[in-house]
Amino acid sequence: MSLVHSAPSLATDRPPLIVAEGVNKHFGPAHVLRGVTTRFFEGEVAVIIGASGSGKSTFLRTLNRLEKHDSGRIVVDGIELDDNVRNLDAIRREVGMVFQQFNLFPHLTALENVALAPRRVRGTPRAEATRAALELLTRVGLADHVHKYPFQLSGGQQQRVAIARALAMNPKVLLFDEPTSALDPEMINEVLDVMKDLARSGMTMIVVTHEMRFAREVGDRILFFDHGELLQDAPADEFFERQRNDRIRAFLGQISH
């Protein structure tokens, strides 16, 4: 399935793209991330799963500092995430994100949504940014909808625009925060198909999802979160086929039926 990527154990000879070390996060009295330590490598598809409130989305959001971590270290592409704003802008240029609620800009067309960040952040001339945006929208199957506004598109189409928008910045890694959870069932596959294509093209992806079939099919590595802890971090086949943890077995049993 994933010929392009090597298993994480084989990838350790390369420097990791993202390192998280002992990451802690509190929301008031709630300890939502408890000493999370892991690494992500280039070309890898990591899938984060776990029950609601297990901290998986929060962890994903700390990776581009939409949430600040309280303690521990996060290093992305060699740059440490801290209060230094220059670091932050540099990192966010390299880390794309796709949200559960799409978060397209409603006052801009699909094309403008995709072209905005390259024009503003990279200073790409308008004509060039538009051409690139057109290409990306074609790639996600929306060539006929480029001049539509978000409210004129279905949820699945909006999410594909959002993926194109994230790709427009040429990120080194794409974060997906439950990208199909807000979609009607018949639209989930059109989004998952785009994500599978991306994975095949060698894109580095970290995906928070409840789609177990996607995790099994596309994921190189599965991270299981439980009550703010990274309970297990295993290659996908081992995780699904030879799962020894009772708690995770119970979770998988519930979710796949």
Add this chain to the structure above:
Amino acid sequence: MNVALGVWPARWTRQQRSTATIAASAVVLVLFMWGVAKPLSWMPDPVGPVADEFASGTRVTVWLTLASGLAGIAIGVLTAVAKLAPFPPIRWAADLYVWAVRGTPLLVQVLFVYFALPAIVPGLQLSDFTSAVVALAVNVGAYNAEAIRAGIVAVPKGQTEAARALGLSPLQTFRDVVFPQAFKIALPPLVNNVVALLKDSSLAYVIGVVELSNVGNRLQAATFEPVPTLATTATIYLVLTTVLTRISGAIEQRLDLEQRR
């Protein structure tokens, strides 16, 4: 107001119709400002002979409104941003300003800028017109700030997150993503404020600005004919506010992508 767009050919896009309405209204406004003297001059005494004074009073009223309206929107945006600033003293300053302006009569503010400000700031010399613009802008700015702040707060947090995640700076995020959406939400109350401003500009007469109300009132006092003079004054205000609401209605239509209205 949306009826106004209906006069344009149906095959035009909403945007073209909106542009046409704005352009037509602007032309009407300009024609009115310089052409109103003509029909007024046909009227019987006491209005006919002083048609030119009414026309020039109308122009002063429009200039007062445009100048203080634009400045008031700029002040409103800055104050709204200041009210949401992460640094508390900036928020306090903005709150203090809005509190003071909304808690005192506009008449006192106009008098204050004209008479008291030069006494406080040595060397400051403002003409009556400039004083009126300053007072009106400061006044409407405080009300605008509330409208715009409400608009900014109403833009979903996910919009800011998406923009920041793409690498846009805070300023770019505000300019390209948050403000356009906030402005659309704030537009109806802003229009209210500007229409109120047009009418409130009549208070400039207390410091001697020869604007529309001043012309009407002086003529009324000189001729002892309050009905024709004040009716003429009121009618001109009515024409001006109507043109203004047409323009803002067209802007609202233009921003209303979903065509909900």
